[in-house]
Amino acid sequence: MTKRTSVTTSAAGFAALGLDPRLLDALTALGYEEPTPIQQASIPPLRDGRDVLAMAATGTGKTAAFALPLLHLIDPALPPKQRLRALVLVPTRELAMQVAEAVHRYGKTLGASALPIYGGASMEQQISRLKRGVDVVVATPGRALDHIRRKTLALTGVRMVVLDEADEMLDMGFSEDLEAILSALPAERQTALFSATLPARITAIANSHLTNPVAVQIERPAVAPGETAKVRQVAYIVARAHKMAALARILDVEAPESAIVFCRTRTEVDQLTETLTARGYRAEALHGGLSQDQRDRVMKRFRAKGSDLLIATDVAARGLDVKHVTHVVNFDVPWESESYVHRIGRTGRAGREGVAITLAEPREHRLLRNIEAATRQKIDIGTVPTAADLRSRQMEQLRDQVVKTLAENELDRYHAIIEQLAEEHDVMDIAAAALRLAARRADGDVEHEDIPSIMPRATERSGAAPRPARQARREFAGKVGGAVAKLYIGAGRKLKIRPGDIVGAIAGEANIPISHIGAVQIGDRHSIVEVPEDKANFIIARLSASTIKGKKVRVRRDQA
Ligand code: AMP
Numbered sequence: 001m002t003k004r005t006s007v008t009t010s011a012a013g014f015a016a017l018g019l020d021p022r023l024l025d026a027l028t029a030l031g032y033e034e035p036t037p038i039q040q041a042s043i044p045p046l047r048d049g050r051d052v053l054a055m056a057a058t059g060t061g062k063t064a065a066f067a068l069p070l071l072h073l074i075d076p077a078l079p080p081k082q083r084l085r086a087l088v089l090v091p092t093r094e095l096a097m098q099v100a101e102a103v104h105r106y107g108k109t110l111g112a113s114a115l116p117i118y119g120g121a122s123m124e125q126q127i128s129r130l131k132r133g134v135d136v137v138v139a140t141p142g143r144a145l146d147h148i149r150r151k152t153l154a155l156t157g158v159r160m161v162v163l164d165e166a167d168e169m170l171d172m173g174f175s176e177d178l179e180a181i182l183s184a185l186p187a188e189r190q191t192a193l194f195s196a197t198l199p200a201r202i203t204a205i206a207n208s209h210l211t212n213p214v215a216v217q218i219e220r221p222a223v224a225p226g227e228t229a230k231v232r233q234v235a236y237i238v239a240r241a242h243k244m245a246a247l248a249r250i251l252d253v254e255a256p257e258s259a260i261v262f263c264r265t266r267t268e269v270d271q272l273t274e275t276l277t278a279r280g281y282r283a284e285a286l287h288g289g290l291s292q293d294q295r296d297r298v299m300k301r302f303r304a305k306g307s308d309l310l311i312a313t314d315v316a317a318r319g320l321d322v323k324h325v326t327h328v329v330n331f332d333v334p335w336e337s338e339s340y341v342h343r344i345g346r347t348g349r350a351g352r353e354g355v356a357i358t359l360a361e362p363r364e365h366r367l368l369r370n371i372e373a374a375t376r377q378k379i380d381i382g383t384v385p386t387a388a389d390l391r392s393r394q395m396e397q398l399r400d401q402v403v404k405t406l407a408e409n410e411l412d413r414y415h416a417i418i419e420q421l422a423e424e425h426d427v428m429d430i431a432a433a434a435l436r437l438a439a440r441r442a443d444g445d446v447e448h449e450d451i452p453s454i455m456p457r458a459t460e461r462s463g464a465a466p467r468p469a470r471q472a473r474r475e476f477a478g479k480v481g482g483a484v485a486k487l488y489i490g491a492g493r494k495l496k497i498r499p500g501d502i503v504g505a506i507a508g509e510a511n512i513p514i515s516h517i518g519a520v521q522i523g524d525r526h527s528i529v530e531v532p533e534d535k536a537n538f539i540i541a542r543l544s545a546s547t548i549k550g551k552k553v554r555v556r557r558d559q560a
Contacts, residue, residue, distance in 0.1 A: 017043040019068055022109035030105065031267030033288045033315045036061030036335040037218045042192070043069055045214040046160075049190060053206045054216035057196040058165070059364035060335050063102045066162045066192050070136065071107045073159045080133025082157045088138040089161070089181065091168040092515040093118035099164060100138040112136065117153075119143045119513045120532070127152045141169060141177035142513065148184050155185050166195040166202055172514055175201070182209045196366055218336055219370050230348035231328075234382045235358040235368055239452065243359055244275050246384045246451045247331060250357060251281070251309075253385040253393050258302075259327035260320070261311045262334070262343055272331065273311045286312040314339065322346065330358040333367040337374035387448035398439055483533035484518060487540065490554035492523045501549055502529050510535065510542040528558050 013034040014027055035043065038056045045052055046069035056062040070086040088103075090096050093116075100116035107114070117126050117139040123146075130137075130152055137144070137153065147153035161182070163169065169178060182191075182205075191210050195202050206213060238246040251259070263269045266287040273285040284298045284307045295316060302310045303322055310317070314334075328347045334340045340358075348354025358379065360368055372379055385393070405411075421430050491497045499520035506529065507514050518530025531539050536557065543555040 013040075014068075017068075018047050019043070020072060020110070023068055023071060023106060026106050026109045031265030031269075031287075031289075032064075033266065033313050036065075038062050038216065038335070039065045039068070041216040041218065042066065042214075045216075046070075046190070046192060047072065051190055051210040051213040052192045052216055053198075053210055053213040054192070054194045055196070055198050056194050056216070056218065057364070057366040057370065059333050059361070059367045060218065062164070062194050063099055064106060066164070066194060067099070067103045067106050070160045070162065071103070071110055071112055074107070074110065074112050074135035076111045076113070076135060078133075078157070080131065081154055083133040083135055084130075084137060084154060084157055086136045086160045086162070087144070087155070087158050087181075087185070088136065088164055089141055089144060089169065089178065090138060090164045091140065091172050091174070093120065093140060093513075094515075095165065096138045096140055100136070103136050103138065107135070114138060117143050117147065118515075119146075120516055120535075140513075140515065141174040141181060145177045145180055148181065158185055158189055160190040160192065161185055163191075163193045163195075163205075166193050166205065167197045167199065170201050170205075175205075178205065219374070231344050231354045231356050233344070233356045233358070233377065233379045235333075235360050235379045236382050236384050237360050237362055237365065238384060240361055242384075242451045243331065243361075244272065245449075247272070247329065247359060248275060248279055249385055249390060249448075249451055251276070251329075252279075252390055254327060254355065254357070255393075255397075256308070256327035256355070258305065258322070258324050259309050259329055260317065260322070260325055260343075260346060261309060261329040261331055262317065263311060263313060263331045266313060268331065269311050269313055276309055276311070281309050282307040283309040283311055286310055286316045288313060288315050290316070314343075320346070325354070327355045327357060330356070333358055333360045333364050333371075337371045340371045341375060384451045386450050390448055394439065398435060401438070402435070484530050485533040485536035486558035487529050487531055487536065488554075488556050488558040489527045489529060489543070489548070490525070491548055491551060492525045492527050494524050495549065495551065497522060497527060497549060499527075502527055505543060505546070505548045506531065506539055509546045510539045512539065 014024055014032070015021075017035060017040065019027075038054060038060045042052050042054050042056075042062075042065040046066065052066075054062070054065065056065070066088070070088075073085045074083075075085065076083065088099055090099055096116040096118045100114040103112065103114035106112075113134045114136040115126070115129055115134040115138070117137055119140060119142050126143075126147070127150075130147070139147075144153065148155065163178065169175075191213075193202070193206055193210060193213070236246060236250065247261070261272060263272060266289050269285045269287045273283045276283040284301065286295060286298050290298070298307075298310070299320060301307050305324065310320075310322075312320075325347045328344045330340070330343065334343060344354070344356035347356060358368070368379055418427070418430060489497075489502060499522060502520050502522075503514055503517050506512050506517055512531065512535055516532050516535070520530075521528045540555050540557070543553075547553070
């Protein structure tokens with residue numbers, strides 16, 4: 001039986017954390033139903049004015065964990081020079097944009113403005129924007145320091161500073177910049193430090209710059225649950241923009257008899273339900289925005305196999321127990337391992353093998369690793385089925401249907417047409433045309449496009465602690481932002497070139513921030529590196545005029 005849970009239509013859990021009602025409205029509009037564990041633990045102490053030291057990976061909801069409290073400090077009515085109340089420091093330009101966008105989204109109802117500030121962008125524009133006054137600045141440390149030294153970033157009114165992804169900032173060599181910025185800030189301020197890992201260097205910063213911080217750590221080593229043993233677990237690493245298409249493709253190929261798809265927000269539930277319904281699935285939405293009656297009806301239909309897919313938020317699906325579920329899909333990686341274990345425990349019941357599918361964004365690989373560590377089970381990384389895979393699967397299904405139809409032996413009334421057609425056409429062709437017609441009916445004869453899925457590199461999956469430099473470099477992949485150019489560099493493994501040599505040469509010779517250098521692939525005799533398109537020619541010129549590992553090498557745009 002379903003346990004009746006009291007889900008209300010507003011973000012009630014957030015209200016209990018002491019957030020401004022206008023922020024609650026913003027969260028409800030975004031479709032958030034409940035605070036995530038990291039939000040639950042961090043928001044109250046930050047609202048109380050305490051410092052916080054939080055261990056949280058990307059994908060746990062950490063941005064809102066600091067953004068919501070800091071929005072309480074702003075006062076858009078202040079004169080421009082005194083307006084800046086919060087400074088968020090982040091390792092990369094991409095993150096600066098993302099976090100500023102998140103602050104803007106959450107703070108819209110308060111009239112808050114957030115400005116991302118990073119290297120490589122026009123200094124003048126940033127200065128003129130700062131002059132007009134902003135409430136929150138989200139900056140990479142190098143550029144923040146630049147502004148502080150030019151006195152274009154006035155810190156006197158700053159009440160809170162956040163170090164986001166602190167471990168990455170250190171890995172990227174920002175330690176001195178951070179020290180300088182923290183020393184330049186008013187002593188009377190709050191400090192929040194968020195980091196995916198807490199190595200000694202982070203605790204050292206915390207010791208010298210945080211005052212009596214509240215320590216927040218969510219992941220507990222969960223006990224390995226026997227339940228998950230019967231479940232085939234696979235994850236796909238897909239960029240956010242491709243997630244809907246990827247899920248639809250995976251479902252088309254997996255053809256689940258009955259699946260629950262978990263989403264983070266109501267909005268996602270509604271969008272996904274719409275997308276999958278349009279693709280011919282019998283999908284139904286289940287979230288806290290529905291009345292208890294509506295939810296009961298949805299669950300009843302799902303139990304009675306009147307629908308194939310239940311698209312749900314965690315809150316709404318709490319206590320839901322359905323025997324015949326063959327697939328559990330995590331449209332997003334759950335906030336914590338416990339929730340993952342709980343969700344996938346809903347499939348593979350009664351001795352049957354179940355399937356758990358998880359879609360993760362490239363930056364969320366750490367959450368997957370946490371889950372693997374907690375469950376002591378491996379999650380395979382799959383590649384999103386290609387259009388060709390789907391076609392071959394559809395052909396297989398078509399073939400099976402033909403065999404079934406042949407066995408039914410009720411074909412006499414079609415014989416006449418075929419005899420007639422056969423006077424002018426080859427029987428093979430007639431059969432093929434009939435199949436094409438059937439396929440078109442089933443699938444709308446749509447052209448399927450390939451969806452890029454990203455394979456993590458070997459070290460990412462090994463679980464071995466990577467060396468900091470390597471880890472940082474890996475995180476750069478895909479962060480170039482804007483148009484990207486691929487450069488061919490005529491040196492590779494044979495010359496003992498490592499990605500660090502290439503990143504180092506570009507950063508050093510062309511003075512490009514490491515965060516603007518993308519993925520590096522090392523071949524035997526050559527390497528390929530991604531760089532910002534607008535810097536490509538300059539980098540080629542500078543590298544061609546210098547050496548890598550003491551050798552002159554050919555550098556050009558990659559033709560491939
Ligand atoms: P983050 O770990 O900050 O990168 O957040 C991961 C994702 O979770 C973002 O897409 C957020 O919009 C979303 N998110 C954060 N908090 C919540 C919440 N309480 N409920 C639903 N989604 C959330």
